[in-house]
Amino acid sequence: MVETTANPGGAVGGTDAAKNHFAKAMEEALAGARALGEEAQNRAGGYREKLYQKKDGLSGEAKVRSDEYKDKAFGFAADGKTKACTALSGLGQAINENAGALDEKVGVKYGDYARTAAQSVQDMATRLDEKSLDELSEDAVEFVRTRPALAVGMAAAAGYLLGRAFK
Template identity: 65%
Template sequence: MDETTASAEPGSEAAKNHFTKAMEEAKAGAQALGKEAQARAEEYREKLNEAKEGWSSEAKAKSGEAKEMAFSFANEGKARTSQALTGLGKMIEDNAGLIDEKVGPKYGEYARGAARSIHDAAGRLDEKSLDELGEDAREFVRQSPALAVGLAAAAGFLLARVFRGK
């Protein structure tokens, strides 16, 4: 062995040891950073879950409030519809005598029959709950889907006309 080779070997060994030690420290540092990242990620997951639970309970509460309001509005609408039908029936009934005089008794009877039918419809509307009315509507759609679509289209057209006019 020559002197340069002999002297390079001990320095080379020291460099290898130093490099190995640095690599071990880097690995240990990376593992420590990984553990710290996992701990922080777990903290954020917990915070997110807490927030999610809060949002979920808040959404459930708002949903319950919305259902109560919708039920209240639906009941109010049902009562107003019944009142309007009763008023319409009374108006037709009150004018049946005039129809008798102007057009004839046959048409006056038609008007009285229509008034009775309207009064009956208003009474049935008052007697039924919203659930029963919903089931009646579903049954009507099952029995007469084409008529139901036609009525829905006509109602939509009328509502569009009413709201466009404002």
């Protein structure tokens, strides 16, 4: 034990001891802080690695799902195209079959109009059947670019009709 009151030089020695003790405590605190910082960085690196692995797994899974849904959508579009072609072809045949009745009841002129309309519908069904889905989508984009007002009007009319149909 150092007596600071009896020995003036001891006071300095006590101060030096306290400074040394404080310096050692600071060094230990800094070393502890460095160790904690390194441990935190190691843990963060581990978590980061897990996160990247999970992200890669999820993005791979999302790509697979996206491809599946894309294939399904193209399948539905192809089925819709086939059904539309069949419906247009049937409509053309029905118009053509009724052209004879129009000849008798209204006149040959109107029967010829019906035959022309039936041929136009048949031609449309053939063109639709011959085009791929990519070509049809390009045609739709081009139509919207050249006639945006008509495209919006047709979309509104289709929405109205679908709304009435499902009401």
